Amino acid sequence: MAFLKQWLLMSFLLMGFNLAVHSKRNFKCPSGCSCSKDTIICVGTTAIPRTIPTDINSLSMVNGSIAELTEGLFVLMPSLQLLLLNSNSLTTIKDDAFSGLSRLEYLFIEGNKIETITKYALRGLRDLTHLSLANNGMTFLPRDLFFDLDSLLELDLRGNSFQCNCETRWLMVWLKNTNATASDVLCSGPGDMKGKKLNDLPLPPGECISTDFIRHQAIPIQSMSADIFSSKEDIYVAMAAPYSNSCVVMEWDHIEMNFRKFDNITGKSVVGCKSVVIEDHVLILVTQLFGGSHIYKFEAGQNKFTMFQTIELFNISKPNDIEVFQMDGDWYFVIVDSSKAGISTLYKWMDQPERNETGFFSYQFLHEWFRDTDAEFVQLDGKSYLILSSRSQAPVIYLWNKSTLKFMPHGEVPMVDEVLAVQAFRVGGSDTYLALTCYIGDSRVLKWSSKQFTEVQALPSRGAMLLQPFAFGERHYLALGSDFSFTQIFLWDAESQSFVKFKDIYVQSPRSFTVVNTDTRTFIFSSSFKGKSMVFEHVIVDLSL
Numbered sequence: 001m002a003f004l005k006q007w008l009l010m011s012f013l014l015m016g017f018n019l020a021v022h023s024k025r026n027f028k029c030p031s032g033c034s035c036s037k038d039t040i041i042c043v044g045t046t047a048i049p050r051t052i053p054t055d056i057n058s059l060s061m062v063n064g065s066i067a068e069l070t071e072g073l074f075v076l077m078p079s080l081q082l083l084l085l086n087s088n089s090l091t092t093i094k095d096d097a098f099s100g101l102s103r104l105e106y107l108f109i110e111g112n113k114i115e116t117i118t119k120y121a122l123r124g125l126r127d128l129t130h131l132s133l134a135n136n137g138m139t140f141l142p143r144d145l146f147f148d149l150d151s152l153l154e155l156d157l158r159g160n161s162f163q164c165n166c167e168t169r170w171l172m173v174w175l176k177n178t179n180a181t182a183s184d185v186l187c188s189g190p191g192d193m194k195g196k197k198l199n200d201l202p203l204p205p206g207e208c209i210s211t212d213f214i215r216h217q218a219i220p221i222q223s224m225s226a227d228i229f230s231s232k233e234d235i236y237v238a239m240a241a242p243y244s245n246s247c248v249v250m251e252w253d254h255i256e257m258n259f260r261k262f263d264n265i266t267g268k269s270v271v272g273c274k275s276v277v278i279e280d281h282v283l284i285l286v287t288q289l290f291g292g293s294h295i296y297k298f299e300a301g302q303n304k305f306t307m308f309q310t311i312e313l314f315n316i317s318k319p320n321d322i323e324v325f326q327m328d329g330d331w332y333f334v335i336v337d338s339s340k341a342g343i344s345t346l347y348k349w350m351d352q353p354e355r356n357e358t359g360f361f362s363y364q365f366l367h368e369w370f371r372d373t374d375a376e377f378v379q380l381d382g383k384s385y386l387i388l389s390s391r392s393q394a395p396v397i398y399l400w401n402k403s404t405l406k407f408m409p410h411g412e413v414p415m416v417d418e419v420l421a422v423q424a425f426r427v428g429g430s431d432t433y434l435a436l437t438c439y440i441g442d443s444r445v446l447k448w449s450s451k452q453f454t455e456v457q458a459l460p461s462r463g464a465m466l467l468q469p470f471a472f473g474e475r476h477y478l479a480l481g482s483d484f485s486f487t488q489i490f491l492w493d494a495e496s497q498s499f500v501k502f503k504d505i506y507v508q509s510p511r512s513f514t515v516v517n518t519d520t521r522t523f524i525f526s527s528s529f530k531g532k533s534m535v536f537e538h539v540i541v542d543l544s545l
Contacts, residue, residue, distance in 0.1 A: 027053055038079075048073050057103075060084035068092040069121075075100035087111040090136075095120040105151075108132045118142060126150050135159030139188070143170040143545055152180040161188040164198050166208035166543035175199045208544040211475060213489065213505050216523060217258045217535040221248055226527040228514045229275035231282045231298070235516065236262065237525055238273040238284050239533065247273035247286045247296075249305065252518065259525075259535065263304050265296055274322040278331055278349060283308065285360075287319035287335060295360060309359040311335070315343040321421075325377035327384050327400065333360060334375040336388065337367075344372045344388060346407065364406055367396060378424040380432055380448055385410070387434070389419035395436070413453050416444060425469035427476050427492055435478060437467040443480060445499065457498050459490070465529075468513040472522050472538050477502070481510035483530070507534050 029035035030049040033042035039058040040049065046065050057079050066088040074080065080101050090112035098104065104125055110132055119142040122128075129151050138160040146152065155178075162168055164187035175182055176199065185198040193201065223239040230236070235252035237259060247270050251262035265273075265286060272287035282298035284305055293316075297308035318339035325332055331349035348363035371391045378385050384400035386407050394417055398407035413419075413434070421437040432448040433456075442458035461467065463482040470477055476492035478499050486506050490499035508531030516523040522538040 027051075050076065052077065055079050058082040060086075061088060062086045064088040066090055068094070069097040070094050071096040072099055074098055077101065078103065080104050082106040082108075084108040085112075089113060091115045093117040093121045096123055097121050099124055101125060102127065104128055106130045109136065110134045112136045114138050117145065119145060122146065123148050129153045132156040133160070134183075137161055139163050140167045141171055146174060146178075149180075152178070155180050155182040157185050158183045160185075162198060163187070163189045164193040164196070164201055165190065168198065169208050169544035172198050172201060208542060210541045210543050211472070212539050212541050213503070213524060213536040214539055215534065216537040219250070219259060219533040219535070221533050222529060222531065223248070223527040223533050224271055224511050224529055225273060226512050226514050226525050226533065227273060227275050228516055228525060229277060229282075231277060235518065236275070237514075237516075238275050239527060240270050240273040240286075242270055246270060247284060249284070252516070254519070257518070257521070265305055267291065267294075271319060272322045272335075274324055274333070276324045276331060276333065278351075285311070285322055285324070285333060287311075287322060289318065293319060293335070311347070311360065312362045314345065314362060315341075315365065316345055317342040320372065321374045323375040323377055323386075327377075331360075332363070334366070334377075334386065336372045336375045338371050338373055338391070340371060342372075343368045344375065346386075366398065366407065370396075373419065374421040376422045376424050376434075378432065381451070387413070387422050387424075389422045389436070391418050391420075393417060395419050395422055411452075413446065415455065420464070421466055423467070423469050425471070425476070428494075433469070435467045435469050437461075437464055439464055443467040445478070459499070465509070466511060466513070470513055470515050470524065472515065479510070479513040479524075479526075481507065481513075481526075483509045487526075505536060508532070 030042065032045040033040050038056055040052060040056055041060045044063050045061060056077060059080055067090060071094060078100055081103055083104060086108060091114060095118045102124065105127055107128055114136040122145060126148060128149050131152060134156045140163060162185060187193040187196050187198055221239055221241055222243050223241045225240045227238045237250045239248045241248050245266060245268055247265040247267060249263040250259040253260050267286055267288050268291035269289035270286060271289055274285045276283050284296045286296060287293040293311040293313060294307060295309040295311060296305040299306050316335055316337045318337055319335050320338035321336040323334045332346060334344060334346050336344045344366045345362055346364040346366060347360040349360050350357045367388050370393055372388050373391055374389045376387045386398040387395050389395040395413040397410045397412060399410035401408045416436055418438060418440060419436045420439055423435045424432060426432055434446040434453055436444045438461060443461040443464050444455050445457040446453040447456045459480055461480055463484050464480055465483060466481050468479040478490040479487055481487040486504040487510055488504055489502045491502035493500045507526045507528050509529040510526050511529050512527045514525045516525050524536045524538060526534045
């Protein structure tokens, strides 16, 4: 700066004039420094001088080896109006580094190698009018660094390597609104931003908003599934807990903001708990490996679930999944049979009390002899489909025939075998996808297009037990979980039309991820087959903070 050069020249010219006055004072000029009545200039020193007169108003330190500015270094220099710290190999400026300098007007820190400058480094400099942080190689500045600088007139940030991303968004906003004159700030990256002026780069709304999953509650129940349902504004989860031979029902506590135990439906080797609310009937379907499978109904008078119906199993030997859905106003569910000689079976809700027929009754036998693993109901192009995955062949697609009122074989999902689970989901309101969980090889994402499913993405997933889609608003996720590693969370990227790795979370042997929406907060509930079931809160994160 021209001002700085003129000031240094005048300081040296006046040095001789002030020498006589200086010699009269009881003060020894620090080694490596030249001193006058109110000025000290140090060259090549290694530390900030401590013992200087309190009425010194100008301190310049250049070409030294001062690496760090810590709190209170200048507290004994209350009269300083100018401080120059150029070319000192300075790397760190900590909070309150300039405390006590309430009269400081000019601060020059140039030609250093600053790696860290903390948020409150400039706190208290309310009279500062000129600030230069030029040529320090800085890549970002902490949010609100200039908050206390009420009197600032001129700011120089040239010669730095700012990354014009979310971390510098606050600086962009500040530059647009400040009354101070600021030098142009050029972006060093990312690639598409390089060379552009930070002041001229509007970021789209939401560009710097992300999310995270924060551990909220650990529930000491090992479970194979977790089904969330609501009744009379209350939120419940039904958990299939085979190790305790029960279906555990938990209720959301709106005061404590966590789940607490509500009821325990005792059974024998429970492998599935699925809820369905039909008018005033709040039901839980409980499938078991032994002792039959049953439907329990909530009785308000007893405030618990009681036996309502025994499910007709016929040829079901090893139930593996329950899929509940409504179609054309009628309620159905499918019990998937994973035994070699079993038959996956469709059940339909009948409500004819005059004939003593209120409950679910077997309606159609589906897939025979194929060790089915999962079922998924999906509506596509105005038609209803049922997809059954299997350990022994490609997933089979059934189409609902409105004439016969039965599901008819329609085709299969090609090029993939031994699918553990199939989940349908939508992205963008119209596009329908399938998430296929494969224990061996890659799990896959398929898209419905031209009346068939086509693979759009493969996710390496050896040992995977689930590929679970879920969404919060417009943010769509996939959870890829196994018994041998962390659960990988993928986030949908609209630009690439694919899922990208977002983060890892730890759940021991996860079996499901289910969204929980409360009045003010959102969560994901994960069942665990070998450890504690976990609840994670889905939180909004401002990356520009």
